[in-house]
Amino acid sequence: EAGVTQFPSHSVIEKGQTVTLRCDPISGHDNLYWYRRVMGKEIKFLLHFVKESKQDESGMPNNRFLAERTGGTYSTLKVQPAELEDSGVYFCASSQDRTFSETQYFGPGTRLLVL
Amino acid sequence: AQKITQTQPGMFVQEKEAVTLDCTYDTSDPSYGLFWYKQPSSGEMIFLIYQGSYDQQNATEGRYSLNFQKARKSANLVISASQLGDSAMYFCAMRGLTGGFKTIFGAGTRLFVKA
Numbered sequence: 001e002a003g004v005t006q007f008p009s010h011s012v013i014e015k016g017q018t019v020t021l022r023c024d025p026i027s028g029h030d031n032l033y034w035y036r037r038v039m040g041k042e043i044k045f046l047l048h049f050v051k052e053s054k055q056d057e058s059g060m061p062n063n064r065f066l067a068e069r070t071g072g073t074y075s076t077l078k079v080q081p082a083e084l085e086d087s088g089v090y091f092c093a094s095s096q097d098r099t100f101s102e103t104q105y106f107g108p109g110t111r112l113l114v115l
Numbered sequence: 116a117q118k119i120t121q122t123q124p125g126m127f128v129q130e131k132e133a134v135t136l137d138c139t140y141d142t143s144d145p146s147y148g149l150f151w152y153k154q155p156s157s158g159e160m161i162f163l164i165y166q167g168s169y170d171q172q173n174a175t176e177g178r179y180s181l182n183f184q185k186a187r188k189s190a191n192l193v194i195s196a197s198q199l200g201d202s203a204m205y206f207c208a209m210r211g212l213t214g215g216f217k218t219i220f221g222a223g224t225r226l227f228v229k230a
Binding site (some may be wrong): 001033034041042043044045048055058059089091093098099100101102103104105106107108109111 | 119146147148150152157158159160161162165167185190205210211212215216217219220221222223
């Protein structure tokens with residue numbers, strides 16, 4: 001069984017440009033989460049999808065970030081326009097159920113550098 | 116509010132020895148789950164071990180065990196017989212009802228295993 005995959009693994013863009021990150025969850029996992037870790041800080045929650053619906057987007061930093069999950073399969077996270085402080089590692093995770101005991105399986109992350 | 120504290124930014128251990136990575140947490144949830152993840156230099160987040168707040172026994176998974184002391188709100192990870200491949204970043208994390216099932220992470224502890 002394939003794990004969570006993310007694309008690209010690395011992205012270097014200039015301030016003001018747009019970047020789109022993609023996450024493919026484990027097949028059959030309805031719950032998909034985005035997290036990010038900016039330089040030296042804790043990993044922070046961004047948002048949570050249940051199938052194609054946004055269940056919780058309380059962690060989204062501002063309206064420059066747009067997440068979608070059309071059809072309830074893969075998800076994209078678009079940053080437009082990117083700012084320097086958006087640099088960090090963006091993780092995607094998925095789980096089958098939404099309980100506190102359910103393990104969330106993480107992807108390898110996308111390293112974003114905004115210059 | 117939920118919070119995870121990892122007070123050891125870095126730890127050294129001699130190969131084949133045991134090491135304890137500290138984690139304390141704060142939550143008002145009556146039920147919650149505690150997790151440890153490993154992040155090697157390659158960047159992926161690997162799930163290691165889970166402890167439920169109502170579990171009577173400490174969780175164990177191979178060389179990993181979780182020293183859970185509920186009254187002290189601590190969930191320390193013990194790695195026995197350290198191997199060079201254990202060198203990585205380790206994150207303690209928590210999930211509970213109050214947080215909407217989003218995972219709250221600590222700042223991480225970087226473990227160095229010496230040959």
